[in-house]
Amino acid sequence: MTISDSDVAIIGISCRFPGADSVDKFWxxxxxxxxxLTRYTDEELLAAGVPAERLxxxxxxxxxxxIPDVDLFDSELFQFTHDEAEILDPQHRIFLECALxxxxxxxxxxxxxxxxxxxxxxxxxxxxxxHNLGERYRAASSVDHYRLMLANDKDFLATxxxxxxxxxxxxxxxxxxxxxxxxxxxxxxxxLLSGECDLALVGAVHLGHPGQGYQYQEGMIFSxxxxxxxxxxxxxxTVIGSGAGVVVLKRLKAALADGDWxxxxxxxxxxxxxxxxxxxxxxPSIAGQAEVIADAQEVADVDPDTIGYVEAHxxxxxxxxxxxxxxxxxxxxQGTERAGYCALGSVKTNIGHLDTAAGLAGLVKTALMLEHxxxxxxxxxxxxxxxxxxxxxxFYVNTGTTAxxxxxxxxRAGVSSFGIGGTNAHVVLQEPPVRTAAPRGRERELLxxxxxxxxxxxxxxxxxxRHLKQHPxxxxxxxxxxxxxxxxxxxxxxxxxxxxxxxxxxxxxxGDEERLHQGVTGPETGGAVLVLTGDGAPEEDxxxxxxxxxxxxAAADACAEALGRSGQSxxxxxxxxxVHEYALAATLTAWGLAPAALAPSxxxxxxxxxxxxxxSLGEALAxxxxxxxxxxxxxxxxxxxxxxxxWMTEDESRLPxxxxxxxxxxxxxxxxxxxxxxxxxxxxxxxxxxxGPAHLLALAGQAWVRGAELDFTALHEGSEPRRVPxxxxxxxxxxxxxxxxxxxxAAPAGxxxxxxxxxxxxxxxxxxxxxxYLAEEIGRVLGGRHLAALDTNLFDLGLDSLVLIEVVAxxxxxxxxxxxxxxxxxxxxxxxFVDNLAELMEFGPAQDAAPAxxxxxxxxxxxxxxxxx
Numbered sequence: 001m002t003i004s005d006s007d008v009a010i011i012g013i014s015c016r017f018p019g020a021d022s023v024d025k026f027w028x029x030x031x032x033x034x035x036x037l038t039r040y041t042d043e044e045l046l047a048a049g050v051p052a053e054r055l056x057x058x059x060x061x062x063x064x065x066x067i068p069d070v071d072l073f074d075s076e077l078f079q080f081t082h083d084e085a086e087i088l089d090p091q092h093r094i095f096l097e098c099a100l101x102x103x104x105x106x107x108x109x110x111x112x113x114x115x116x117x118x119x120x121x122x123x124x125x126x127x128x129x130x131h132n133l134g135e136r137y138r139a140a141s142s143v144d145h146y147r148l149m150l151a152n153d154k155d156f157l158a159t160x161x162x163x164x165x166x167x168x169x170x171x172x173x174x175x176x177x178x179x180x181x182x183x184x185x186x187x188x189x190x191x192l193l194s195g196e197c198d199l200a201l202v203g204a205v206h207l208g209h210p211g212q213g214y215q216y217q218e219g220m221i222f223s224x225x226x227x228x229x230x231x232x233x234x235x236x237x238t239v240i241g242s243g244a245g246v247v248v249l250k251r252l253k254a255a256l257a258d259g260d261w262x263x264x265x266x267x268x269x270x271x272x273x274x275x276x277x278x279x280x281x282x283x284p285s286i287a288g289q290a291e292v293i294a295d296a297q298e299v300a301d302v303d304p305d306t307i308g309y310v311e312a313h314x315x316x317x318x319x320x321x322x323x324x325x326x327x328x329x330x331x332x333x334q335g336t337e338r339a340g341y342c343a344l345g346s347v348k349t350n351i352g353h354l355d356t357a358a359g360l361a362g363l364v365k366t367a368l369m370l371e372h373x374x375x376x377x378x379x380x381x382x383x384x385x386x387x388x389x390x391x392x393x394x395f396y397v398n399t400g401t402t403a404x405x406x407x408x409x410x411x412r413a414g415v416s417s418f419g420i421g422g423t424n425a426h427v428v429l430q431e432p433p434v435r436t437a438a439p440r441g442r443e444r445e446l447l448x449x450x451x452x453x454x455x456x457x458x459x460x461x462x463x464x465x466r467h468l469k470q471h472p473x474x475x476x477x478x479x480x481x482x483x484x485x486x487x488x489x490x491x492x493x494x495x496x497x498x499x500x501x502x503x504x505x506x507x508x509x510x511g512d513e514e515r516l517h518q519g520v521t522g523p524e525t526g527g528a529v530l531v532l533t534g535d536g537a538p539e540e541d542x543x544x545x546x547x548x549x550x551x552x553x554a555a556a557d558a559c560a561e562a563l564g565r566s567g568q569s570x571x572x573x574x575x576x577x578x579v580h581e582y583a584l585a586a587t588l589t590a591w592g593l594a595p596a597a598l599a600p601s602x603x604x605x606x607x608x609x610x611x612x613x614x615x616s617l618g619e620a621l622a623x624x625x626x627x628x629x630x631x632x633x634x635x636x637x638x639x640x641x642x643x644x645x646x647w648m649t650e651d652e653s654r655l656p657x658x659x660x661x662x663x664x665x666x667x668x669x670x671x672x673x674x675x676x677x678x679x680x681x682x683x684x685x686x687x688x689x690x691x692g693p694a695h696l697l698a699l700a701g702q703a704w705v706r707g708a709e710l711d712f713t714a715l716h717e718g719s720e721p722r723r724v725p726x727x728x729x730x731x732x733x734x735x736x737x738x739x740x741x742x743x744x745x746a747a748p749a750g751x752x753x754x755x756x757x758x759x760x761x762x763x764x765x766x767x768x769x770x771x772x773y774l775a776e777e778i779g780r781v782l783g784g785r786h787l788a789a790l791d792t793n794l795f796d797l798g799l800d801s802l803v804l805i806e807v808v809a810x811x812x813x814x815x816x817x818x819x820x821x822x823x824x825x826x827x828x829x830x831x832x833f834v835d836n837l838a839e840l841m842e843f844g845p846a847q848d849a850a851p852a853x854x855x856x857x858x859x860x861x862x863x864x865x866x867x868x869x
Contacts, residue, residue: 230345448495530585
């Protein structure tokens with residue numbers, strides 16, 4: 001297969017489409033030829049706010065293409081406060097979750113990806129603002145207006161994703177009605193090829209009003225029965241649906257070099273507009289559509305004779321379908337005279353018309369067909385629209401699930417998307433390059449998982465076990481790299497060392513406690529203390545480590561050189577146990593482990609001397625053979641003195657006797673370290689346990705689950721980079737929803753204000769009133785009064801300056817006092833803020849310990865005076 005410099009790979013896909021909340025489920029819908037239409041009962045529609053008189057209208061279609069749980073969102077994962085999540089357009093919420101899933105399926109963690117990731121995205125009309133937040137918007141203050149705008153305007157979809165996911169490439173909103181997402185794909189490809197970004201996150205989202213049907217009207221594009229019958233004689237329109245899709249794009253050559261999983265290849269694309277030479281603004285144009293299709297084929301350098309499938313715009317309207325086939329035929333006739341060889345279909349017959357996300361749905365469908373080498377059916381086609389001359393065209397409507405025959409060249413397809421207003425887009429896709437067989441990897445691999453709660457971690461482990469069981473032919477090394485390099489790291493962690501995909505699936509499924517290392521990390525998590533004994537290992541273990549682990553090999557070679565025995569690392573490892581243990585510790589540090597301290601005994605003291613720089617490597621190895629050191633440096637890490645059971649002082653560290661003690665391991669080491677917030681990591685295996693690569697990986701896993709931030713790039717050094725799609729983050733969603741008609745309560749008037757409840761004789765009461773008021777207001781934003789801790793930095797709780805400005809403005813009205821709007825910046829906890837305000841307004845308790853004159857001067861004034869010369 002010829003690879004062009006302009007080829008772009010699709011390396012990650014995420015979607016939430018009607019009837020399918022994942023890529024795998026979407027493929028099931030397509031392969032099985034299912035329609036995902038939901039039929040509503042009158043009771044459901046009445047509960048959703050549909051008037052009874054509308055339900056009685058025979059033209060009201062009680063059906064929709066919808067997605068569930070649009071009121072749910074994992075706000076904590078993306079660090080939104082409750083109030084911020086509640087006013088955020090659900091389209092933005094769903095796009096954020098899909099964007100993260102797409103990156104994870106591609107195997108990339110933005111925090112550890114060095115290149116620039118761009119975002120090209122669009123959203124549909126925001127019905128949530130219209131139906132649910134309208135009353136709040138009308139009653140809002142200027143600050144709340146601004147917050148509602150940031151939370152709901154289309155302009156902030158792409159940039160919000162960039163901010164929340166730490167993406168530093170171009171962040172651009174694109175909106176061209178129904179062609180939005182395919183125009184975004186075209187734009188992103190140009191950005192990748194011009195070097196503006198290294199990865200591109202591309203997609204769109206559209207949500208209709210949830211749980212409602214629609215009114216059929218003859219001549220409009222809406223179907224009278226909920227079915228989309230693209231290209232059929234009975235076609236009378238489509239159904240507008242809800243959904244979101246995101247893909248990750250990368251230059252093909254870079255994707256191949258980085259071992260990415262490639263679903264399909266974008267060979268070329270084009271975008272144009274119909275202009276005014278058509279019957280009306282909303283009407284389609286044969287000339288415009290034909291031109292964009294021919295242009296895309298020319299850009300792709302692809303002959304239409306080699307294209308075996310076209311995913312049409314296919315809205316199932318009596319006028320639009322014939323125009324589309326005529327335009328396709330005109331474009332294809334520039335390169336072929338063949339008839340009836342190219343399959344035609346429309347995903348709208350399965351999931352409806354997803355508006356801004358429609359083109360992405362067609363792109364994902366076609367990419368999956370190319371990946372699986374399978375054609376899936378276009379539904380509800382019985383006999384052709386009489387205005388379509390299929391016999392004279394290159395096309396036939398594909399109505400069954402069949403193998404896509406391989407020809408002389410690669411399988412190719414076209415995808416069209418045409419927007420109201422005339423912006424047309426067409427993309428030419430090609431099947432992915434044949435994946436080379438995975439090279440023989442290591443005998444063991446370290447698999448890691450993390451989540452934000454124990455329950456979510458258990459769900460993640462179950463999902464991975466199921467996936468590995470279903471795909472036993474996966475490359476275990478690729479699974480390990482994807483999990484290590486392509487996932488965000490969370491507090492609840494699990495690590496497993498496995499020898500095969502089947503072995504990993506079994507251990508995860510049964511919850512093998514002897515092999516599954518689990519731990520919880522946090523800001524207070526202490527570091528690992530390496531327990532060193534200087535013990536060696538059997539020759540077969542050291543030989544395998546030397547052969548398969550570059551960092552271990554480099555450390556062993558350095559020891560051999562320090563001993564004047566270059567090229568004799570194997571013999572050195574056999575003869576000196578300290579060399580093996582030093583190489584183990586050096587490997588772990590090369591993999592990112594930063595020990596908090598060392599706890600050596602016996603020959604382990606020599607290893608500690610080398611690791612801390614107290615002695616040069618050669619001198620430390622000589623110490624291990626019993627030679628007294630001449631000169632010692634102060635160690636760079638704390639070292640536990642086995643003779644005293646205490647941390648070695650600087651003076652002790654300079655004494656040779658401190659490094660040649662015959663004392664055994666310190667008694668009650670775990671208790672000693674736990675008291676200081678640390679934990680022991682013994683490098684020696686359990687009695688009679690193997691000391692080879694499996695043991696080394698287990699050590700790394702134990703450290704990782706306790707909080708070590710391992711460098712998985714270094715850990716996989718020497719392995720060919722490979723990634724595979726795996727189950728993604730387990731979202732922990734909760735409801736964030738404002739019911740229609742809800743409005744913000746008006747501010748209390750006159751005598752009901754906070755100031756009216758002050759007691760001039762009881763300053764402590766006044767402080768308590770203001771503190772309670774702020775805790776209530778801030779708790780409402782956070783999602784509960786209990787979350788408004790009095791001594792926690794409010795910005796650490798996820799509040800932003802706009803929220804706090806609004807809180808200060810309300811408080812100013814309550815107190816009839818101009819509270820400085822920036823006070824929370826200088827006093828970012830509730831208690832500190834109230835203390836400062838009490839001094840400014842002089843309503844708080846007097847400071848008994850302060851002189852009278854000082855009590856009348858605020859801390860702000862005192863600081864100002866202190867800054868004067």
